[in-house]
Amino acid sequence: MLDKLFMYLEFPYVRYAIIVGVLIALCSSLLGVTLVLKRYSFIGDGLSHVAFGALAIATVLNFTNRMLIVLPLTIVSAILLLRKGQNAKVKGDAAIAMISVGALAFGYLLMNVFPSSSNVSGDVCSTLFGSQSILTLTQTEVLVSGILAVIVVGIFIIFYNRIFAITFDENFANAVGTNVGFYNLLIATVIAIIIVLAMNLVGSLLISALVIFPALSAMRILKSFRAVIVFSAISSVTCALAGLLISILAGTPVGSTIVAVDVLLFFTCTIVGRIKA
Amino acid sequence: MSLLAAKNLTVGYDGHGVLSDINFEINQGDYFCIVGENGSGKTTLMKTILGLQSPIEGKIEYGDGFSKNEIGYLPQQTEVQRDFPASVFEIVLSGCQNSLGRRFFYSDEQKKLAYKNIKKMGIADLKNRCYRELSGGQQQRVLLARALCATKRALLLDEPVAGLDPNVTSEMYQLIKELNDEGLTIIMISHDIQNIQNYASHIYDVNRGKEAPSC
Numbered sequence: 001m002l003d004k005l006f007m008y009l010e011f012p013y014v015r016y017a018i019i020v021g022v023l024i025a026l027c028s029s030l031l032g033v034t035l036v037l038k039r040y041s042f043i044g045d046g047l048s049h050v051a052f053g054a055l056a057i058a059t060v061l062n063f064t065n066r067m068l069i070v071l072p073l074t075i076v077s078a079i080l081l082l083r084k085g086q087n088a089k090v091k092g093d094a095a096i097a098m099i100s101v102g103a104l105a106f107g108y109l110l111m112n113v114f115p116s117s118s119n120v121s122g123d124v125c126s127t128l129f130g131s132q133s134i135l136t137l138t139q140t141e142v143l144v145s146g147i148l149a150v151i152v153v154g155i156f157i158i159f160y161n162r163i164f165a166i167t168f169d170e171n172f173a174n175a176v177g178t179n180v181g182f183y184n185l186l187i188a189t190v191i192a193i194i195i196v197l198a199m200n201l202v203g204s205l206l207i208s209a210l211v212i213f214p215a216l217s218a219m220r221i222l223k224s225f226r227a228v229i230v231f232s233a234i235s236s237v238t239c240a241l242a243g244l245l246i247s248i249l250a251g252t253p254v255g256s257t258i259v260a261v262d263v264l265l266f267f268t269c270t271i272v273g274r275i276k277a
Numbered sequence: 278m279s280l281l282a283a284k285n286l287t288v289g290y291d292g293h294g295v296l297s298d299i300n301f302e303i304n305q306g307d308y309f310c311i312v313g314e315n316g317s318g319k320t321t322l323m324k325t326i327l328g329l330q331s332p333i334e335g336k337i338e339y340g341d342g343f344s345k346n347e348i349g350y351l352p353q354q355t356e357v358q359r360d361f362p363a364s365v366f367e368i369v370l371s372g373c374q375n376s377l378g379r380r381f382f383y384s385d386e387q388k389k390l391a392y393k394n395i396k397k398m399g400i401a402d403l404k405n406r407c408y409r410e411l412s413g414g415q416q417q418r419v420l421l422a423r424a425l426c427a428t429k430r431a432l433l434l435d436e437p438v439a440g441l442d443p444n445v446t447s448e449m450y451q452l453i454k455e456l457n458d459e460g461l462t463i464i465m466i467s468h469d470i471q472n473i474q475n476y477a478s479h480i481y482d483v484n485r486g487k488e489a490p491s492c
Contacts, residue, residue, distance in 0.1 A: 037357060158381050165371040168361060169352065175327040176375035176427045177346030223407030224364035 023149035025240030029232040032215035044211040046100035048204035050077040053103030060114040078192035129203040202255030213262035220273035285335035313483035349428030372426030394422040414445035431462040
């Protein structure tokens with residue numbers, strides 16, 4: 001079995017997939033904790049549908065670098081969604097549901113009306129579930145993912161204390177003069193970047209799993225914010241790596257294998273948490 | 278000059294006034310209580326004092342070199358906080374966020390200040406415990422320690438005894454009184470008029486629009 005693994009690792013695209021997979025898992029787990037605690041778990045899901053719609057537009061317009069369309073559109077939606085939460089005419093969860101299903105419907109519609117290849121349902125399926133697209137990454141895409149990942153991790157470390165303050169108590173932070181609006185904007189932007197990155201790995205329907213499961217697992221067993229963050233980062237990377245290797249060896253779809261490993265870890269942590277308590 | 282003064286203030290939401298003709302002065306060292314029934318606009322007034330929303334008419338003046346970001350705020354607990362995985366020390370330290378300035382990480386002095394306030398609130402043995410495992414009274418002490426990290430001069434407490442049992446309530450009042458005796462200005466929102474009369478130096482009733490006499 002190891003021989004088989006080493007044989008696969010000879011191929012550059014397999015190595016690219018593993019590098020990018022690990023980076024994405026790391027980034028998505030960091031902000032997952034904040035999203036879960038702020039009750040924003042569904043934003044990841046909503047944004048991934050927006051990203052799907054944006055991807056459809058990019059495909060129809062025949063853009064070579066589709067990131068150029070997908071990234072800005074997703075960032076704008078993220079900002080709008082987090083804004084909506086504050087002075088809600090349409091309540092937060094309804095706004096997310098509205099935007100996400102709307103984008104999904106328009107995306108699918110566009111891909112059908114202006115088909116870019118003969119296999120529309122294949123395209124749609126691979127965008128939604130990631131399929132093997134992680135194995136078709138080019139060197140440039142790996143580089144872009146790497147740079148974005150460094151930016152996300154950098155922002156998170158630099159603003160760690162403020163992110164904690166805002167996650168725990170937005171009112172207090174606001175009262176003592178922290179610019180809560182700006183940091184919420186920052187969080188929204190970073191989430192959008194992560195979602196777009198993660199689309200390559202697990203596809204748009206499974207992204208929220210990558211964002212919330214590591215955080216939820218960590219919260220079952222740990223008691224300080226820092227420990228929760230560190231554990232969810234490590235566990236997310238480990239699960240992604242395990243999922244990737246299993247899918248390479250067993251020929252299962254990459255995205256759902258990774259998520260399955262994440263779910264498994266969550267149940268393990270839940271049981272461990274129960275026993276400890 | 279007073280620390281904080283409301284001058285012909287009207288507060289409210291979306292241009293609609295909830296309370297008008299508010300006039301009061303708070304001086305250094307006061308124990309100032311704002312009372313009123315639920316839904317009377319106390320919270321709106323408090324948010325205006327903190328600068329979280331702007332007044333509809335009139336203004337709040339800060340004097341004596343005091344600014345609104347220096348008020349240590351003890352908010353009511355939110356749903357999010359009840360199952361929040363954070364240690365007591367992490368939460369108290371976050372009270373230092375207004376003195377971070379352009380820096381990104383807390384200095385050793387700020388960590389010492391956090392620890393000092395944890396000891397002051399009598400929760401040193403809980404320092405590494407998880408916030409969500411504490412009792413209501415202990416959680417209030419944690420948030421009070423955090424508020425102390427944010428201020429040297431004034432605390433604003435929003436219903437600090439809401440949901441606490443009678444024993445813990447009187448402990449809490451005692452603790453706040455001690456802080457006041459040390460020279461800290463206390464501004465408290467409450468509807469617990471009975472207890473407050475024993476402690477406050479000034480009581481402002483939002484419904485009557487004037488300072489009620491107190492003992």
